[in-house]
Amino acid sequence: MNYRSMSRSEQMEELQKQQANLEVLKAKGLKLDMSRGKPGKAQLDLVSDILTVLTDPADCIVDGTDVRNYGILAGLPAAKALFADVLGCKPEECFIGGTASLTLMYDTIAKAYTHGLLHSEKPWCKLDKVKFLCPAPGYDRHFKITESFGFELITVEMTPDGPDMDQVEELVKDPEVKGIWCVPKYSNPDGIIYSEETIRRFAHLKPAAPDFVLMWDNAYCVHEFDGDYVPFPDIISLCREAGNPDMVFEYASTSKITFPGAGISVMAASEANQKYMQKLLGIQMISYDKVNQLRHVKYLKNKEGTIAVMKKHAGVLGPKFKMVLDTLEREIAPLGIAEWQKPKGGYFVSVNTMDGIAKRTLALCKEAGVVMTSAGATFPYGKDPRDRNIRVAPSLPPVSELEQAMEVFCVSMKIAALEKLLTE
């Protein structure tokens, strides 16, 4: 029954019931972590054959290059071809990075700050003010990067089709607005796939700043956990066709395909951007790990091989997400105290509670030994203006633990909601 339809005494009674439930759960002494989108051990075991695909020194020489030695700043041609196949762009538009695409994103923003981007009039550190658009809820590590350089973060609303493009188109008329963070497929945390129209409008943006940058983090480009692979358009071609060839930088990695602690990553961009950025990147490095690049090429082979590996992950992740979504549907949906998307890929379920109870919900979870991503983390400066968004990350715990964690989560949310309703 919807909590709002209850009488005050019914609400009081229900609160006492749920408080008793929580005490029972607390007594179990749980210690469960659902704070980050971290693959579980079963997933790591599934892909551990990558440890043995490259053991013969003779295999280290590819197209005349000894991957064991110095050289090839932008990465192994075969690794570029692999990512180009997955992303739908050209191999020469790819720069291969190390374990984290986050580092490549940071580098892009850092270079903009210290040296400027290809079309910058001056380095951003020489400007009085830089503003950056942050569709929220979004990825806390994105926001942190731009926050760390002192930019002003501007929140853009998320819709079921992606960022609110009316708002974006209006905001980019300000020449101090220098860029935007995007996760176009299975957005972090909502799991939304940007609509064709949203993506088209992004490609056709007419920002006032000549060096406006579309930070296109395609982190979950092949990360379906339910159903078949969903194709996506090549943003680099779309921007080129729209007359914005150098506006976009796209990122991806194998972090949730092979090993999160030992994968490879890519920064894809126009050849003009690559030329400009590689001149700067060449001062800071010789090349990322080419032996590991070759391991990934041998293990994943191409887009088809990559999607086949992702099917295996889906076998582990699918049941976890189903459990989370089923539990929410059963325990929370009838109460009218929260809403959520039902993603078919990505790593999160993003729950929007009634206003003002996200922090309290997570504090109660913590008392019962369940750690979730901090409330507010999905907003610029870690501040959720409506205190309602909670990111659930079901990937790390085994299903048995996840069940207990979700029980704690639902009971906590019920208590927080009732407390709130009773003070209104």
Add this chain to the structure above:
Amino acid sequence: MNYRSMSRSEQMEELQKQQANLEVLKAKGLKLDMSRGKPGKAQLDLVSDILTVLTDPADCIVDGTDVRNYGILAGLPAAKALFADVLGCKPEECFIGGTASLTLMYDTIAKAYTHGLLHSEKPWCKLDKVKFLCPAPGYDRHFKITESFGFELITVEMTPDGPDMDQVEELVKDPEVKGIWCVPKYSNPDGIIYSEETIRRFAHLKPAAPDFVLMWDNAYCVHEFDGDYVPFPDIISLCREAGNPDMVFEYASTSKITFPGAGISVMAASEANQKYMQKLLGIQMISYDKVNQLRHVKYLKNKEGTIAVMKKHAGVLGPKFKMVLDTLEREIAPLGIAEWQKPKGGYFVSVNTMDGIAKRTLALCKEAGVVMTSAGATFPYGKDPRDRNIRVAPSLPPVSELEQAMEVFCVSMKIAALEKLLTE
């Protein structure tokens, strides 16, 4: 016979003879590369067992950490212990990086520029002027990093004991002087080991800038190719004892121990510096490749194991350096047209010709198909004021090719010297 003691006609005759020699060499159509300190294939093969030390997924879990997964920004404790053993510092003073210590050095300077160092009053990008000391001849990639941020590079003379400390102590009285590049053991390119006194004076520096940084690139810390391992002091302890605990950042890597294209690296610094830097580094990365860190721990084990691997490299490198030094001694020493150190470690032989003939020598080499590091590269802005320093990198070519390359080099230098003498 010393060229300067020759009569003009003897010089003319000798020039014609050497020009004829060069024509014979040109006719061979050589294509030899001695431009960079790149290990040769035989060295890579010697250490290729590292490809097979970690193939069992069960071995990936160390001290409760699954190295395949996200986490541990500063690196695997076992990898910190390995580098601490090699460098003589504490494990908690180590931050483990990826394939290139160059990237860690760049990050230090970049963070100083964008955010400031621990004791900075403001980020260096907010200062009117930053000056940086560059002992020369030195490492071109060091100089490039500080040049790329627009710092003014100030040349410091090298002596057989290391940088001229009288000059250094005088220059650091200028608060705009923010740091210095050092390669304390087998300096690049001279192969000089800084004397105890030089190192003591560095530790006791009293720079005017509170955030002066000693960039201590211990790139060749275990890189003897002739004779036994030579111990070196722990610069971090020395600076601490001298009351400069946070002045130094030390760097090293396995680039010339295991694979240059796939090694691990370290940034060592006081715990206060680590705390400050890791807060900034945590925004740009999750962690470097922990699987590869574990591979290195299993393969190298500790300092003793590392030195044992270096002995194997010495077996390949030693004869190459002997050949270079013997050839110079036989062909050039009697002529009085150049001088050089006789290093027992490192990756280079640094030849100082008579003034004004380095460029011409290398141009002649190039005509005969031998590429060397560009003349001037070992000086700030790529400009050798006396046009005399040439860095010889004998590691990459097999001995047979090296012999031909050295023949070309000596003949070219003779011609350049004679041309010069004849115009005086």
